[in-house]
Amino acid sequence: MGRTCLIFHFKKMKPHPSTKIVHPEYIAPSGFAAFPAAIHHASTVLFDNVATMRSSLWMDKSTYTYGLHGTPTSRMLEAQLAAIEEGSHCALAPSGLAAIALVSLAFLKAGDDVLIADNAYSPNRELGKWLGQHYGISSRHYDPLIGAGIGSMIQENTRLIWTEAPGSVSMEVPDMAAICRVAHEHGVVVAMDNTWSAGIAFKPFAHGVDISMQALTKYQSGGSDVLMGAVVTRDIALHERIEGVRKVLGMGVGMDDVYLILRSLPSMPLRFAAHDLHARQIATWLASRPEISRVLHPAFPDCPGHAHWQRDFTGAGGLFSVIFDPRYTERQTDQFVDALKLFKIGYSWGGAHSLCVPYRMQGLRSRWNEPGQLVRFNIGLEDVADLIADIEQAFAEIR
Ligand SMILES: *Cc1c(COP(=O)(O)O)cnc(C)c1O
Numbered sequence: 033m034g035r036t037c038l039i040f041h042f043k044k045m046k047p048h049p050s051t052k053i054v055h056p057e058y059i060a061p062s063g064f065a066a067f068p069a070a071i072h073h074a075s076t077v078l079f080d081n082v083a084t085m086r087s088s089l090w091m092d093k094s095t096y097t098y099g100l101h102g103t104p105t106s107r108m109l110e111a112q113l114a115a116i117e118e119g120s121h122c123a124l125a126p127s128g129l130a131a132i133a134l135v136s137l138a139f140l141k142a143g144d145d146v147l148i149a150d151n152a153y154s155p156n157r158e159l160g161k162w163l164g165q166h167y168g169i170s171s172r173h174y175d176p177l178i179g180a181g182i183g184s185m186i187q188e189n190t191r192l193i194w195t196e197a198p199g200s201v202s203m204e205v206p207d208m209a210a211i212c213r214v215a216h217e218h219g220v221v222v223a224m225d226n227t228w229s230a231g232i233a234f235k236p237f238a239h240g241v242d243i244s245m246q247a248l249t250k251y252q253s254g255g256s257d258v259l260m261g262a263v264v265t266r267d268i269a270l271h272e273r274i275e276g277v278r279k280v281l282g283m284g285v286g287m288d289d290v291y292l293i294l295r296s297l298p299s300m301p302l303r304f305a306a307h308d309l310h311a312r313q314i315a316t317w318l319a320s321r322p323e324i325s326r327v328l329h330p331a332f333p334d335c336p337g338h339a340h341w342q343r344d345f346t347g348a349g350g351l352f353s354v355i356f357d358p359r360y361t362e363r364q365t366d367q368f369v370d371a372l373k374l375f376k377i378g379y380s381w382g383g384a385h386s387l388c389v390p391y392r393m394q395g396l397r398s399r400w401n402e403p404g405q406l407v408r409f410n411i412g413l414e415d416v417a418d419l420i421a422d423i424e425q426a427f428a429e430i431r
Pocket of ligand 1: 126127128129130153200225227228247248249250259260261380
């Protein structure tokens, strides 16, 4: 005889089967232990009694109020993400871009000004423009290598500075500590898009960053199958402002998606190291090629801001760009990308599959004077020799 697991909570009632399947009598015995996080789906969260319901606050992460504000599954992911970046608090958003929007909406109101690095993720720049058109917020772009010179751009109404290290297309690595120091002298909050480093290769709070945002869509997912974003802080007041916006906008995340990320997270440092190793091998080979005039990889001396990477970062991951020799036209570099077989054409990165995208930089930047076409590589987890052979045969197509 096994232990009894049935809880007869209907007592004297004699419910019909349709009631029984809505209110099951079976309650699983306690004591189940396993490594995977449980997937707690919920819109409605139950309270023991009215007094508990009335005293439960949505913001209080020691309790639960409604599925939109988290279940044990999402709380576990928040804690893991805060730990990776050495932060204390984390808010989840349905995409990386949604996480960017949470930060901008939390710190900007009509009449305010935001400074966005010229090499920032372009939808962040578009959001800045849109906030200007519809909400009376001015957004200006600054040279990512401005360093302490950011002080000359800060106005009376500047409230937020967006940084990205490196910019995920053109790869300039800013002097984050200098930007943060001067911003703080002026009382301005610094937010960083830390997606490139996965929070593994760069610890934002150690360099003065106030708010770290990441697209979990990239390395944290690792499977090219989930969209999600996170905003990590060390400061509860900053975190509460961000959570306040998340609440009024009704942004939540699906627990199956959260589970996919929780499942991928333990292997992320190993995957990141493999992407890093393979990308540096391929970038080294590309640097020796006559077709390529410049390799924009933060670990390489040719990359603007390389010294900042060397000082502040412990790794590089799989994403970098190259500039083709100016003798190649856009038509030819497009032909090169089309000729690749293992490298697929598509946005995003951080997954097992190698990707390649040509960019029209003039449309992305306020200032871009580099001659030659820019092409970005995401190095996946395929064999390096096969990837190099693929690039070599695509070069042959345009010779
Ligand atoms: C992908 C990406 C984002 C946005 O993430 P989504 O989940 O696709 O919205 C933001 N910043 C950087 C640097 C990214 O690469």
